[in-house]
Amino acid sequence: MDGIxxxxxxxxxxxxxxxxxxxxxxxxxxxxxxxxxxxxxxDGTQIGILSGGCLEADLAHRAADVLEGxxxxxxxxxxxxxxxxxxGQGSGCNGLIYVLLEQVDQQRKKDLFTLQSxxxxxxxxxxxHKLSKDLQGLEYGYFPLNGQSFGSWQRDTPEILxxxxxxxxxxxxxxxxxxxxxxxxxxxxxxxxxxPRLIIIGAGSDAKPLVDIAKKVGFIxxxxxxxxxxxxxxxxxxxxxxxxxxxxxxxxxxxLTQDDFIILMTHQFQRDxxxxxxxxxxxxxxxxxxxxxxxxxxxxxxxERPASIHSPIGVxxxxxxxxxxxISILAEIIGTLRMTSKCSKDDEYSYSPPxxxxxxx
Numbered sequence: 001m002d003g004i005x006x007x008x009x010x011x012x013x014x015x016x017x018x019x020x021x022x023x024x025x026x027x028x029x030x031x032x033x034x035x036x037x038x039x040x041x042x043d044g045t046q047i048g049i050l051s052g053g054c055l056e057a058d059l060a061h062r063a064a065d066v067l068e069g070x071x072x073x074x075x076x077x078x079x080x081x082x083x084x085x086x087x088g089q090g091s092g093c094n095g096l097i098y099v100l101l102e103q104v105d106q107q108r109k110k111d112l113f114t115l116q117s118x119x120x121x122x123x124x125x126x127x128x129h130k131l132s133k134d135l136q137g138l139e140y141g142y143f144p145l146n147g148q149s150f151g152s153w154q155r156d157t158p159e160i161l162x163x164x165x166x167x168x169x170x171x172x173x174x175x176x177x178x179x180x181x182x183x184x185x186x187x188x189x190x191x192x193x194x195x196p197r198l199i200i201i202g203a204g205s206d207a208k209p210l211v212d213i214a215k216k217v218g219f220i221x222x223x224x225x226x227x228x229x230x231x232x233x234x235x236x237x238x239x240x241x242x243x244x245x246x247x248x249x250x251x252x253x254x255x256l257t258q259d260d261f262i263i264l265m266t267h268q269f270q271r272d273x274x275x276x277x278x279x280x281x282x283x284x285x286x287x288x289x290x291x292x293x294x295x296x297x298x299x300x301x302x303x304e305r306p307a308s309i310h311s312p313i314g315v316x317x318x319x320x321x322x323x324x325x326x327i328s329i330l331a332e333i334i335g336t337l338r339m340t341s342k343c344s345k346d347d348e349y350s351y352s353p354p355x356x357x358x359x360x361x
Contacts, residue, residue, distance in 0.1 A: 024135065141153025
């Protein structure tokens, strides 16, 4: 999931100076892709990662230079084979990684807080960062799907960007450096999305590892059950929200959306059937029902099962026990999330810098 949420939370509780590192371009392969961000604090602490450990130590030194000098920097890390003029780490990533380092001033911090407020309201955001020809960061702008743009961007936005974003906000080309006309400067384009919601219906003991792991990988976790004695923060400290009540009341409180992921694990046949009869008519991205295929057939009876309802659930890894089953279920959900939001490379508008000069590290 997008690490910007953790970065913004860190900015809220820290009064020190910060440097934001962003992967803006990858040539070849890399551990993480364009749009990945990392935060460096003045005291040396770090939030997030940009690689599997290959770049972070060097980036920390470069970030300190940015804090001291007050000037943003663009760096290129050559992670190709050592005998191919590589950076010398033998990482095997086989790619060039362009990283933009920017000092987070008060205005940028304010804009990031505004970004979070939109994401908390389930609002996707288009982010555009104007660059110089050699990919130095200049002005930037945030463009909500519904709302007023904010940031330092003082130009008209490339029309194709806005048109595509408004038409299909959750199906956009991959992030990266683009050039939409010869007369336009190159721009880094990225899309921020709200954290996906995972709704777990059933507060049994086997739900605990599912709640814990889902929270760790970036989901907003909502736990629902008719038993207040089980569905509470004492039993599930990592859950973000608790919904209690019988089926009608529970469904009203959940305020379901088409982007939700739901796991039904009450272990009560009649209750599962009751909840399914409500959910099957809804347009929801993923509904998983714990149990065997034959149990699922009995739950549905003569009705045709919608494509959004999955059972058995989880990647077939031969999982045993609640923890392994939770990993299997989340692997399937993450796969669904990635496939439904899979992006094209948008090569028609890709931009290659004319030279790299001293930006190699």
